[in-house]
Amino acid sequence: MRTPGARRGGPEVLVILDGASEPLGAGALGAGPLGSEPLGSEPTSLERAATPALDALCAAGTLTRVRTVAPWLEAGSEHAIPALLGWVPPAPVDRGAIEAAARGIEVPAGCRAWRVDVRVALDGARADAGAVRESVGEVLARADAGAVREARASADAGTDADAGIGAVREVCGGRGASPRFAVHALGGHRLLVVGSAPLPTLPALAGLTLHAWPQGVVPPRLLGADTVVIAAPGAAAGIARLMGARVVTPPGATGQPGSDLAAKARAAIDAIADGAARVVVHVGAPDEAAHELDAAGKVIAIEAADRDLIAPLVATVRAAGGTLRICPDHGCDPADGRHVAAPVPCLTWSAQGAPSSAQRAPDFAQGAPLSAQRAPDCAQGTPRSAHVAPRLTERAVAGLPVVELAQRERVAA
Numbered sequence: 009m010r011t012p013g014a015r016r017g018g019p020e021v022l023v024i025l026d027g028a029s030e031p032l033g034a035g036a037l038g039a040g041p042l043g044s045e046p047l048g049s050e051p052t053s054l055e056r057a058a059t060p061a062l063d064a065l066c067a068a069g070t071l072t073r074v075r076t077v078a079p080w081l082e083a084g085s086e087h088a089i090p091a092l093l094g095w096v097p098p099a100p101v102d103r104g105a106i107e108a109a110a111r112g113i114e115v116p117a118g119c120r121a122w123r124v125d126v127r128v129a130l131d132g133a134r135a136d137a138g139a140v141r142e143s144v145g146e147v148l149a150r151a152d153a154g155a156v157r158e159a160r161a162s163a164d165a166g167t168d169a170d171a172g173i174g175a176v177r178e179v180c181g182g183r184g185a186s187p188r189f190a191v192h193a194l195g196g197h198r199l200l201v202v203g204s205a206p207l208p209t210l211p212a213l214a215g216l217t218l219h220a221w222p223q224g225v226v227p228p229r230l231l232g233a234d235t236v237v238i239a240a241p242g243a244a245a246g247i248a249r250l251m252g253a254r255v256v257t258p259p260g261a262t263g264q265p266g267s268d269l270a271a272k273a274r275a276a277i278d279a280i281a282d283g284a285a286r287v288v289v290h291v292g293a294p295d296e297a298a299h300e301l302d303a304a305g306k307v308i309a310i311e312a313a314d315r316d317l318i319a320p321l322v323a324t325v326r327a328a329g330g331t332l333r334i335c336p337d338h339g340c341d342p343a344d345g346r347h348v349a350a351p352v353p354c355l356t357w358s359a360q361g362a363p364s365s366a367q368r369a370p371d372f373a374q375g376a377p378l379s380a381q382r383a384p385d386c387a388q389g390t391p392r393s394a395h396v397a398p399r400l401t402e403r404a405v406a407g408l409p410v411v412e413l414a415q416r417e418r419v420a421a
């Protein structure tokens with residue numbers, strides 16, 4: 009175990025609040041940058057949530073407005089999280105490769121993985137466990153051949169989505185032949201089909217739509233084992249693994265509302281104690297609650313992250329002389345369950361004081377734009393009057409210039 013303090017600058021810690029931000033009302037976006045916030049606009053979830061730990065960091069830190077989703081990409085974690093880790097995808101990212109990596113599902117040479125979503129045709133809602141189970145059978149039937157392997161997650165009851173593949177059941181229909189396709193129920197409405205291209209025609213099921221995510225680019229190995237990513241077995245874990253980071257999934261971390269965030273905090277503190285240069289903690293619940301149109305649940309999820317994760321992390325980061333950054337990866341509107349690509353508010357707090365943060369914080373993944381020009385102080389970023397403390401909100405950064413994320417240099421394997 010190394011001494012964190014021995015490393016120059018201390019660890020860089022990033023907390024990703026998945027989907028936490030939201031669009032401001034049209035009036036707010038059209039308003040002037042400072043002091044002209046329109047009255048009556050609806051507060052966002054970040055504004056509604058009580059976050060004392062975040063607020064205290066904000067008072068001593070720096071707020072910026074960061075573009076996490078490149079203009080040529082759709083809003084989503086598969087595009088925003090790589091950018092936060094130091095790789096801005098040049099084209100849509102391969103969601104199937106991410107899901108396979110997230111769960112340790114082998115993709116044999118010459119094969120690929122497709123993520124397939126099962127939704128209710130009528131309203132696009134996520135299908136329930138029974139429908140997903142039926143879809144698995146139908147995809148396998150369509151994939152044909154005597155040799156088909158079915159691997160179904162224990163999580164397919166639908167109550168434990170993203171909890172991992174658990175007790176995998178395999179059904180081999182062939183005699184000695186290699187399976188052509190494997191269909192994994194990943195939990196919730198998600199399937200993963202692994203096999204050689206092309207993907208078998210997806211079956212038409214009464215009242216359901218099966219949508220395969222298109223093939224895309226696979227994140228490169230830019231990171232080393234000195235980057236530790238703490239996440240449930242979802243997109244963040246898959247991206248981190250493909251990029252070469254070490255992934256830690258504590259028991260009880262589900263990526264869903266009710267996930268054990270205290271366990272994630274302990275894992276982060278352990279990683280810092282073990283000398284990790286970078287520690288990233290992913291919190292999936294705000295996004296999941298927003299997809300479920302659960303506005304109250306989204307606020308609760310943000311408050312839980314503040315209480316159970318951010319608060320316990322602060323003392324450790326301070327003792328290690330490190331930097332703590334907190335931001336959403338992208339927005340997700342609980343009014344319609346859709347992702348939002350708009351730049352997100354980002355807090356940077358340095359244990360070594362605000363002046364150095366402008367020089368050191370960008371090193372995590374942000375490049376020239378932030379390091380070249382001194383980031384504005386929180387007090388400058390807030391559109392409210394001076395006696396109202398700034399917070400990590402969309403409104404607080406609405407008038408700030410947009411910081412672009414930069415590419416991280418490739419590290420030796």
Ligand SMILES: [Zn+2]
Nearest residue numbers: 027295299340
């Ligand atoms: Zn989402």
